[in-house]
Amino acid sequence: MVDIAVPYADENRNHVLLGEWRRQGGEALPAPPLILPRHSEGAYRVRIRAQRMLDVSVEDQYSDAIAGDTGGPGGHLESMVVTHIMLSGELRFASRKQQSRVGAGTLCVRRNEEPWDFEYARGTRAVVVGLPASALRFPSNTLAVTADQASPAARLLLAQLRLFAELSDELGPAAATAARDATAELFQGLLNDQVVDDADFTPALLEAARGYIEDRLLDDPDLNPRAIADALRVSVRTLYRVFAQQATSSVMAYVRERRLDRARADLVSTRLTVSEVAARWHFADGSHFVKAYKKRFGETPTAGRRG
Structure with a gap:
């Protein structure tokens, strides 16, 4: 607590502020470099209550007007992805590559490995969440993403954070780990909904989805968009959108095409019957397999084997 x-x-005033901050916050809550404006009257006020969810930090912050920077390498939350959930006031960020202005009712998710200058407006209150950068997949050419707190993904995330704040002192190790993992998943979903059109992110997600599908064509008869999306930590809607933008077929059409390709290879390289190949690659029955095979390759499985 600070x-x-x-x-x-x-x-x-700056020396007093930093000295008192170090005394109260210690190593657990280090002060970033700060610069106080000078006025003839009044006082600057800052209040921070910090909690931890394993390697996730959650801070309830209030600050009057102040400017500073994140300190760069070795600074506060350097290796984290930091989210400011704005409750009141305004916060402005600026780096060499990007600027962000965040007001009440919005939130900003930003990578913190390079220095940011920041400026708080008077009476700014925010919940600040830091997650390890390794826990999230952040597009390489994006430093910060803003979102409306009223969006479904944001509302779900905020509900999770509020519940954690209420129950953190009562959670055992297993429940704390589950809460941490759930929070990271919700952050990833929020992030993906905002940056799915990113030039780097979309092709990479499509490639990851195809790789996941390829690895499970044989062993997973229930392979479906929900399972694929969950494994890649994206929403089903995001998965559908990526295939619509980048691929020539839908998710399940791609799964079916790849199973037919593998079935064709079995027909020419094994002694399995057509019915056995159909069952091996999870087609409902032989007639369904024959129909799908003929549609894809322009011939029946038997003709394909003879060829």
Whole structure:
């Protein structure tokens, strides 16, 4: 917990602020480099209550007007993806490559490995969540993503965070791990909904989906869009959209095409009957397999084997 008030007129206000912050926050809550404006009256106030969910940090912050930076390498939350969920006021971020302005009712998810300058407006309150960068897949050419807190993905994430804040002291190790993993999944879903059209992210997701499908064509008779999306930590809607944008067929059409390709290889390289090949590659029955095979290759399985 950090709760500090420093008079704006104090000549040593920045030194006093940082010294008191170090005393209260210690190593668990280090202070970023800060610069207080100077006024003839009044005081700067900052309050932060910090909690941890294993390697996820959650901070309830209030700040009057102040400017600073994240400190770059070795700075606060350097190796994290940081999300500011704005409850009141306004926060502005600027890096060499991107600028973001976040107001009440919105949230901003940003990569924190390079320095950001920031500026808080007076009376700004936010919930700040830090997740390890290794826990999320963030597109390489994007530093920050903003979203409306009223979006379904954001509402689900916020409900999870509120519930964690209420129950964190009561959770055992197994429940804490599950809560942490669920939070990371919800963040990934929110992020994917916002950046699915990213030039780097979309082809990479399609390639990952195809690889996952290829590995499970034989062993998973129930392979379906929900299972694929869950494994890749994206929404089903995102998976559908990626295939619609980047592929020549839908998700399940692609699964069927690849099973037919593998079945064709079996027909010419094994002594399995047509019915056995159909069952091996999870077609409902022999007639269904023959019909799908003929549609894809322009001939029956028997003719394909003779050829």
